[in-house]
Amino acid sequence: MSRLLNILRARKEVKTAHLMSRxxxxxxxxxxxxxxARYALEVSPFYRRHLAGIDVEHCQFTDIPPLTKELLVAHWDEIVPDPRLRRAELEKFLSDPGxxxxxxxxxxxVSMTSGTTGAALAIPHDLAAVDWGHASQNLRNSASPHSSRQPSLFRRRLRAAAFITSTAPSISGALYATRPWVGALFCQYHRINVTAPWEEILAEVQRIQPDVxxxxxxxxGRLAQAQLSGELKLHPSPERGCIWAGGDAVTPGIxxxxxxxxGIDPFSMYGCGETLSxxxxxxxxxxxxxHDDxxxxxxxxAxxxxxxxxxxxxxxxxxPLLNKALPLLRYRINDRVKMGPVDSEWPFQTITQIHGRSTMTYVFRTPERHVFVGTRFLFVMEHRTDVAAYQFRQTAPDAVECLLIPQPGADEALLLRELPAAMQHSLQEGGCPGVQVSARVVPQLQPDxxxxxxxxNVPLRDETA
Structure with missing residues (x-):
């Protein structure tokens, strides 16, 4: 019952916010x-030091000093408000797959971050914050807040397939497993292990015939290739069917x-384990x-x-403004983003570009040591629609290659000429001369x-990577 009340409160707040003026x-x-900020000062010895001299009742938001992941790790037990949320206890809890x-x-x-923003951490989230996310997912679904539709009990329940890793306590797995029961009235949820053999994944998707x-x-991208080749035969509805993609970039090729x-344009989701969406x-x-509310x-x-x-x-x-289990004020995320204007219909600001985790760092030795941020390689592919999927992989201390799957009908010879030249230019601009570059076409890219x-981006393991 408490989850239902959470959802009802969250729905009311979400609907109120999306009808506000900017x-x-x-x-x-x-x-x-x-x-x-007041709550953080009340519960956290760390924040009482971190915010010393700052009047949170009258300061500007930018007066609050940023919080890095290094500070979060070093002072964890002084940041979380409840003694049951100690870092060692959370890690012990997640060490048991049960x-x-x-x-x-x-x-x-509780889930474990992937480590793409630094060291992997066990992160707790209040159920109130989690349920807000579920309510938002259901209520914000069209180009205008006035045309958003609520789920209906009088329509066929959607079939939703969530692709979740079973080999780690991931945020996607935790969200799926702890979803509120009321959602089952509107949607049939199916879990598919994304680390299973590819043939098993295809068979399960074919059996479920998901709408979502x-x-x-x-x-x-791989499923779309299977559909085009005839290995997969899905028939999603253009009106109700949708694809929610997160965790990596929806490239022009995908x-x-x-x-x-x-017949569906995939929707992008952006977040991280520490902040949710x-x-x-x-x-x-x-x-x-x-989600400016x-x-x-x-x-x-910098x-x-x-x-x-x-x-x-x-x-x-x-x-994040709701999760009191782990108060984070101006928490640093190593993503390079480009902000756009406030949306014309909704009172929220837009993000026009996201260029991955800047912690994906290459260290090249030519023989001089050079550090290269992998997001620069993503600019090479930013507008290419002739590449379905790609991966930049370091093959030696002084060499990197691009593995690529061209779109059907693409000029492979042209790609194999243009991409190495673009990579070389990117490396030169990044201060890494002398690195050997290459590109080759592959039938499939292997997942982690x-x-x-x-x-x-797959750099060699190095002391800074």
Missing amino acids: EDLLKFQEQRWRAM NWGTLYHGRWM MMGYASLF RDLCRRAF IARQWRGMRHLVC VMVFEAVD EDQPVPEGVLSDHALAT PRTGKVEQ
Whole structure:
């Protein structure tokens, strides 16, 4: 019953926020971040030191010093408010696979971050914050808040397939396993192990015939290829069917494949384990839209100063406004993003570009040592629609290659000439001369056996990577 009340409260708050003016929404956001700052001061010895001399009742939001992952790890037990949320205890809880997807002490959803933003961490989330996310997923679903539709008991229940790793306590697995029971009235949920053999994944998708699919963008690229080749025969409804892609980038090639294979334009989701959802795209949207009612999201330069709209940031800062299990104020996320204007219909700011985790770092030795941020390689592919999928992989201390799957009908010879030249230019601009580059066409890209995700940057292991 408490989950149902959470959902009802969350639905009311979500509907109220998405009908606000931008000015009123920013006032509402300020009320929430000041409340979270007061709470952090009340419960956390770390924040009492970190915010010393700052009057949270009257300061500017940018007066609050950022929180790095290193600080979070070093001072964890002084940041979390409940003694049951100690880092060692959470890691012990998640060390038992039998606990994955169960509520910790019946009140917190706990999962392990993937480690793409640094060291992997066990992260707790209040059920109230989790249920807000479920309510938002259901209520924000069209180009205008006035045309958003609520789920109906009088329509056939949607069949949803969630592609989840079974080899780690992931955030996607935790969200699936702890979803509120009321959702089953509107949707049949099916879990598919994304790390299973490919033939088993195809057979399970074929059996379920999902209307909705949720998982990695790279996985949907592979499924679209299987549909086009005849290995898979799905018949999703263009009106009700949808593909929610997160965890890696929806590239132009993957988007085009899904359109041709399923008649559906995939929607992007953006978040991380520490913050849950930051932004997402829904029907009728061109770009991702920030959840400004429960998140302060900032695109900043290397000095943590805001960058203008349309300018690529050095990194980002995120402040979740509901999760009191782990108060995070201006938490650094090593993503390079480009912000857009406020949406014309919704009172939320847009994100026009996201360029991966800047912690995906290559170390080249030519023989001099050079550090190269892998997001630069993503710019090489930013507008290429003739490549269905790709992966940059370091093959030696002084060499990197691009593995690629061309779109049907693409000029492979042209790709194999242009891509190495573009890679070389990117390396030169990044201060890494002398690195050997190459490109080759492959029939398939191999996913990481632990996560099931096809990584777009694969550097050699190094002391800084």
